[in-house]
Amino acid sequence: MPLVLISGFPSSGKTTRSLQLKAFFASKIASSDDNRVSRLKVHHINDQSLGLLRQVYHTARAEKDARAEEYSAVKRVLSRDDIVIADGMNYIKGFRYQLYCEAKAVQTTSCVLRPILTVSEVHIGTPANKCREINKKLLADAENDGGYEEQDFENLIFRYEEPNGMTRWDSPLFTVLDEDETPPFDQIWEALVGSDGKAKVVRPNQATVLKPATEQNYLYELDKTTSDILAQIMAYQKDHVGEGGGEISVPGVEKPIEFPATPMTLPQLQRIRRQFITLNRQHSFTKSRIKEIFVDYLNDQFLR
Known part of the structure; x- marks a missing residue:
């Protein structure tokens, strides 16, 4: 309870x-x-x-x-x-x-x-x-x-x-x-x-419901997909130095990543990524949905 x-x-x-x-x-x-x-x-x-x-x-x-x-x-x-x-x-x-x-x-x-x-x-x-x-x-x-x-x-x-x-x-x-x-x-x-x-x-949250992983190469895709999105975020911030907020569209995901007013450092982003991977290491949502769920998780963390 x-x-x-x-x-x-x-x-x-x-x-x-x-x-x-x-x-x-x-x-x-x-x-x-x-x-x-x-x-x-x-x-x-x-x-x-x-x-x-x-x-x-x-x-x-x-x-x-x-x-x-x-x-x-x-x-x-x-x-x-x-x-x-x-x-x-x-x-x-x-x-x-x-x-x-x-x-x-x-x-x-x-x-x-x-x-x-x-x-x-x-x-x-x-x-x-x-x-x-x-x-x-x-x-x-x-x-x-x-x-x-x-x-x-x-x-x-x-x-x-x-x-x-x-x-x-x-x-x-x-x-x-x-x-x-x-x-x-x-x-x-x-x-x-x-x-x-x-x-x-x-x-x-869907990202915290534990289920056994069933797809081949799931962990590899989880690691690679989240790493690629972080690279996209860092590239965006590098091109928009001094600008607060903003949005990034991730291919294949309907919702954009919404940035907080204060830019995120790489260590902060890596910490969020590690938390997400730890929570979802045994989840069974399809590999095609990793991007969508990780974007939702990022937006949830950025709003806190």
């Missing part, structure tokens, strides 16, 4: 808000007469439930492994009959996008809950003094695993990528301030489950 992503500074109260949500969901499900709602289950996944210590943030490799473990745990239980509260760091927008895609792949809803201590303290790359004070108290408690080492804490604060409610994977976005007694329970329930137990139907 729905996926709730918790995102915020370290020691900002993410787990506290997660447990409040879990209790609310459990109460709502227990009191419902709707069969669709009453069979829902609630799962709370965080570092503690996965047995991960704060020391995993000492190195990039250990942190990457921790994210992979959270991703796998969420994916295992995510379904139309399960509410999953992903109470991890979730501070990297690319990781939030991955989880959003997983929710969309099983045709269920998702939202992001962002606990913050005060509005004035939320700045990208700026330390949050109140979070730091709380973290120091937790760290001083030898029996408590809730504190982060000072260097890890500052590093996480610096690298935090603030959710943006204008992007698809970060919306709907609910912000909870420190002075708020509870998250906006009713609004979150409405967005995820619906007031009548019937949330909006979520349809996965």
